[in-house]
Amino acid sequence: MNNLIDPNAWTSTKSGTDFINPQSKIEAESGSEKLSIEYLFYQVENLKNELEQLKKQDLIISSRTKEISIRSLGDTRIGLKYKIPILIESYDEETIATFIDAEVVGFGDTEPEAIENLKKNLVDLYFELIEDENNLGPIPQNWLLVLREICIEK
Amino acid sequence: MTYWKSIDVKRTCENKLDISFREGKEFNGWFYYNGKKILRVTIPSGRSELTIGTQHSIIKQLRLLKNEFDELNKCPFQKRDFIAKLKRIGAIT
Numbered sequence: 001m002n003n004l005i006d007p008n009a010w011t012s013t014k015s016g017t018d019f020i021n022p023q024s025k026i027e028a029e030s031g032s033e034k035l036s037i038e039y040l041f042y043q044v045e046n047l048k049n050e051l052e053q054l055k056k057q058d059l060i061i062s063s064r065t066k067e068i069s070i071r072s073l074g075d076t077r078i079g080l081k082y083k084i085p086i087l088i089e090s091y092d093e094e095t096i097a098t099f100i101d102a103e104v105v106g107f108g109d110t111e112p113e114a115i116e117n118l119k120k121n122l123v124d125l126y127f128e129l130i131e132d133e134n135n136l137g138p139i140p141q142n143w144l145l146v147l148r149e150i151c152i153e154k
Numbered sequence: 155m156t157y158w159k160s161i162d163v164k165r166t167c168e169n170k171l172d173i174s175f176r177e178g179k180e181f182n183g184w185f186y187y188n189g190k191k192i193l194r195v196t197i198p199s200g201r202s203e204l205t206i207g208t209q210h211s212i213i214k215q216l217r218l219l220k221n222e223f224d225e226l227n228k229c230p231f232q233k234r235d236f237i238a239k240l241k242r243i244g245a246i247t
Contacts, residue, residue, distance in 0.1 A: 091207045094198075098211070105211055107180060107198035117180055121196060124182060128194075137192040139245050 102143040
C-alpha cells in the first residue's frame with residue numbers, strides 16, 4: 001500500500017487525468033475524468049490522516065473544557081436565585097472559569113481558585129453595573145439584565 | 155503566536171485605551187466612551203507571560219481579533235481604531 005501513496009510519483013503532474021503510476025496503469029472512471037486507482041488511494045490516505053488530526057484536535061479541546069454549575073456566590077450582599085453554568089478551561093499552568101452570559105471570567109492556578117475569582121468578579125460586576133445603571137453601553141446593559149435575572153439581594 | 159506579558163497588556167490598555175484598573179487578585183477595568191461604560195476587561199495579575207487561553211479570553215473581552223490585539227500591543231492600533239471597531243459591531247451606539 002505504501003508504494004501506492006508515495007506522493008512523489010504524482011508531483012510532476014497537474015491533474016488526476018494525467019497521473020501515471022509507474023507500477024500500475026489501472027484507471028477508474030470518476031465523472032468525466034479518468035483517475036488512477038492509486039491516486040484515489042493516495043487521496044483517501046490523505047483524507048484519513050486529516051481526519052485523524054481533526055479527531056485529535058477535538059479530543060484535546062474537549063478534554064480541556066467542561067461545564068459545571070454553581071449555586072452560591074459566597075457574598076453577604078447578593079446570592080443566586082438558581083444554579084448557573086460555568087465553563088471551565090484547563091491549561092497546563094492555568095484554569096479559566098467563565099460565566100458566558102455576562103462575560104465574567106476568573107483566572108487561577110487551580111479550578112477552585114478560578115471559580116472563587118469568578119464569583120468575586122461577578123459580585124463586583126453586579127454592583128458596578130447597578131452603580132452606573134444609567135450610563136451603560138449596549139453590552140453592559142445586557143449583562144445587567146442577565147445578572148438581575150439570576151441574582152437576588154439579601 | 156505572540157505571547158504577551160500580563161503587565162504589558164495592562165499597561166497598553168491603560169495608556170492607549172484609557173482603561174483604569176482596580177487593583178486586586180485580578181485587574182478589572184472599564185473602557186468608557188462619552189462617559190458610558192462600554193466594556194469591562196479582566197486581566198490576571200502576578201503572571202509574567204499570559205497563557206494562550208488567558209490571552210484568548212482577553213481578546214474576546216475586548217471584542218478584538220488576534221491580529222488587532224497584537225497590533226494594539228505593538229503600536230499601529232490606536233484608541234480611535236478601537237472606538238471605530240466597537241461602533242462597527244454595535245458596542246458603541
